[in-house]
Each structure stands twice: as C-alpha cells, then as structure tokens.
Amino acid sequence: MTAHDRARFADSCLQLCGLDDCSREADVLHKECHLPRMSRDEDGVQRVEATICWWFNPFGDETLDRDSADLVNLSSGLMCSEQTTKDLLEAEQQGKEAFQRFIKNRVVDQCDKFHDPIQKLKLSTFTVRKERTTTRSALKVAVLKADCALFSKMAVIAQLRHLDIREVLAYPLSAAPLSLCTAEGTMVKTNKAALLQLLSKTDCTSHEPAPPSSAALIVDAMALLRTLKPTSLPGTLGELAKHVFICLARNFPQFRRIDFVADTYPEYSIKDVERSRRAQSHGEIRLRISSGQQHTPKQWAKFLSSGSSKTELVSFLVTEWSTDAYASHLKARQLYATDGISCVKLVSPDGLTTTAT
CATH class of the missing domain: 1.10.287 (Helix Hairpins)
Structure with missing residues (x-):
C-alpha cells in the first residue's frame, strides 16, 4: 500500500544526488529485464523442463501392459517392494x-x-531398508531340532504299533530329500567357481590363428554389464547405452557380426528362486526405465540382482541402439541383440540404422 510513496522518495533521492538522468535504456529497465538475468532465467526454465521430461510418467502408455499394483518413484523410476x-x-x-x-x-x-x-x-x-534375515547356523539348529523331534515320535509310534524300525527309518526325516535340498531348506547347487579354478591351474593358452573377418562374436550381455565398475558408471542411462555400444565396436573391430545375447528371466524358475534368495541377503533394486535421462543406479550390483530390472535394461539398450545416432559406430557391422524372446538385427548400410526382428 505504500509502494507509490516509497517510489516517490526514491525519485527524490536520485534528483538530490543528480542521478535522475534517464537518457540510457539501462537506467529505466528493471534488473530482471537485463540480458544476463534473462539468459539465466531461460537456462533455469530449460533445466526444469528437462528434469520433468525424464521423470517417469505413471499414466503413460508404457504402463498399460504392466501390473497396476506396482508403485514407481517419479524421479528415479525405482519400484518399491510388496x-x-x-x-x-x-x-x-x-x-x-x-x-x-x-x-x-x-x-x-x-x-x-x-x-x-x-x-x-x-x-x-x-527408502531401501534391509530386512533382518535368519543366519544359516540358526536354521541348521532349528532343522536338527525338528528332525530329532520327528525321529523320537516315529520311534515311539513304531514301538507301540509293533512296526519294523528298518522300514520306518527308510523314509527321510526332513521335509524334502537331502539329495535335492540342504538342511536349511534351500536347493542343492553346484559350485561353478570350481571350474574356473581348474582352468586356472591348467595351460589354456590358445595357439589357434586369429579368427577371419567373417567370424561372428557372441557376447554375454550380463557378463559384460557386470564388468562395469560402479565408480566409473556414466551419469545417465543414455550415456550408459552409448558406453556399452562403443565398447562392443572398439574392442572387437575384426568381427563383422556381433551377437549381444541376454538371458530371459521367467518369474517361476529354479534360477528365479536362487535370485530371490540372494536378494533377501544382499538386497535388490527394481527400476523401470522410461527415458535415457534417468540416473544410472549407483548400487549396480543390487540393480542387477533383479530379473525385471535386467529385462528393462536390455530392452532399453536395444531401443536406444536402434536410433540413427549409433549408425556411425555401427558402420559395416551387423549387430544382433536379444530382447526377451525376440532378436533384433541392426545394420546401417546408408548411414541410417535399420532394424529387423
């Protein structure tokens, strides 16, 4: 309500000091109308628009074929647990x-x-919260106590009913046969690291000549992605796709065909059970990818522990590589990349990326 009075006082002070000369345009413009301030404000608007654009859109078309019960963080794309x-x-x-x-x-x-x-x-x-899990030693003690209790009941019943104890003890005391499951209830696994130790002790030096230019190279997608160090990961997923593609093009220049093969991750499988067990002890991060501007997860190992996240990542890589921006790196090569149960062929005969399924 006193703005006009304060403006009149300011004008009087300028006249008293002889600074009321408004011949220059800069003297009559407000500070927010000057070019430096306008350029700074415009840069701020562009950054806000870019941030909003790479946010995950929960109402977009990409969510129509997915489970609507999943909740996704708008800014990161992280999926929360059940x-x-x-x-x-x-x-x-x-x-x-x-x-x-x-x-x-x-x-x-x-x-x-x-x-x-x-x-x-x-x-x-x-916020990721690590749940408290039961240790293996505690599980073994609980299983042994249950086996002892069951054995004592079977022995008493066999004695009272005059049963042959050898026939009674012919059946396993555990809930599942020990040939299939351990005492803790988990499946029996084979130590694959033993094969690597055996190969390390033997002379595996290859004396074969270099492969011809017509040979094809098969790359394990997850093995390549797991070799990336979390400290050297690019800032965004778009930069990650470019980094992986350049690694394929530069490290294997002698091959004209490169197969980028990724596994499928069905919900009900033996491997999924093992993956869930590892996720319970180490944690996992599920991510839905909607834009290349999303930040790359810093907890890379937890991100790759989720089958759905790996499926999202491989599908994003194939979609990103299908653009014309990668034609210059592809050149005369043929890139075959798996996307779920389908395979996509990428070529650039005329400087533009052409895809075929």
Whole structure:
C-alpha cells in the first residue's frame, strides 16, 4: 500500500544526488529485464523442463501392459517392494485404525493411561531398508531340532504299533530329500567357481590363428554389464547405452557380426528362486526405465540382482541402439541383440540404422 510513496522518495533521492538522468535504456529497465538475468532465467526454465521430461510418467502408455499394483518413484523410476506398496496404499487406513484404538483403549475403556507414549507406525517407504534375515547356523539348529523331534515320535509310534524300525527309518526325516535340498531348506547347487579354478591351474593358452573377418562374436550381455565398475558408471542411462555400444565396436573391430545375447528371466524358475534368495541377503533394486535421462543406479550390483530390472535394461539398450545416432559406430557391422524372446538385427548400410526382428 505504500509502494507509490516509497517510489516517490526514491525519485527524490536520485534528483538530490543528480542521478535522475534517464537518457540510457539501462537506467529505466528493471534488473530482471537485463540480458544476463534473462539468459539465466531461460537456462533455469530449460533445466526444469528437462528434469520433468525424464521423470517417469505413471499414466503413460508404457504402463498399460504392466501390473497396476506396482508403485514407481517419479524421479528415479525405482519400484518399491510388496511390503512398501502395501504400507503406502494402506497408510490412511492404518492411521484410522490406530486412532480408533487410541480412543477405545484410553478414552472409552481406559485400559491404558491417556498420557502414555503413542507407538509409532513403522511404515516402510521408498527408502531401501534391509530386512533382518535368519543366519544359516540358526536354521541348521532349528532343522536338527525338528528332525530329532520327528525321529523320537516315529520311534515311539513304531514301538507301540509293533512296526519294523528298518522300514520306518527308510523314509527321510526332513521335509524334502537331502539329495535335492540342504538342511536349511534351500536347493542343492553346484559350485561353478570350481571350474574356473581348474582352468586356472591348467595351460589354456590358445595357439589357434586369429579368427577371419567373417567370424561372428557372441557376447554375454550380463557378463559384460557386470564388468562395469560402479565408480566409473556414466551419469545417465543414455550415456550408459552409448558406453556399452562403443565398447562392443572398439574392442572387437575384426568381427563383422556381433551377437549381444541376454538371458530371459521367467518369474517361476529354479534360477528365479536362487535370485530371490540372494536378494533377501544382499538386497535388490527394481527400476523401470522410461527415458535415457534417468540416473544410472549407483548400487549396480543390487540393480542387477533383479530379473525385471535386467529385462528393462536390455530392452532399453536395444531401443536406444536402434536410433540413427549409433549408425556411425555401427558402420559395416551387423549387430544382433536379444530382447526377451525376440532378436533384433541392426545394420546401417546408408548411414541410417535399420532394424529387423
């Protein structure tokens, strides 16, 4: 309400000091109308637009064929776990139930003191929280106690019913045969590292001549991605796709055909059970990729522990490599890349990337 009075005082001060000469355009322009300030504001607007564009769109077409129960972080694309999804979707209901318990126990029934501390609802959020897992030694003790209890019951029943103890003990005491599962309940596995140790002890030097230019090179996609060090990962997924593609083009220049082969990760499989077991002990990060501007996960090992995340990453790499920006690196080569159960052929005969499935 006093702006006009303060402006009049300012003009009077300028006239008193002899600074009321407004012949120059810069003297009459507001500071926000000067070119440096305008360019800085325009740069800020562009950065805000770029940030919003690479955010994950939960209402986009890319989510129509997916499970709508999954919750995704808008800024990072990280998918929350089942427990986190349950807590976030039921947070309001759990708060109302806690309020009803407070009224019932402290006001109506008065079984609790009114001024006692209120227990906090420990609802999980997008923050990764490592769950406490049972150690192997504790599992072994529990299994042995259960086996001993079962053995004693079987012995007593065989004695009371006059059964042949040899026939009774012909069956395993554990829930599953030990030839298939361990005492902790996990499946019996083969140590693949033993093969690497055996090969390291033997002379594996190859004396074969260099492969001809017509030979094809098969690259294990996950083996190549796991060799990337987390400290040297590019900042965005788009830069990661370019880095992996340049590695294929530069490190194997003598091959005219390169096959970039990735596994499939079905939900119900023996490997999925093992992957879930590892994720419980080390944790996993599930990510949905919608743009090349998304930040590369710094916890690279946890990111590659999820089958869905690896499927998303391989599909993104194939889609990114299908653009014309990679034609100059592809040159006269043929790149075959798997995307789920399909295979995509990438060539650039005329400087433009051509794809065929």
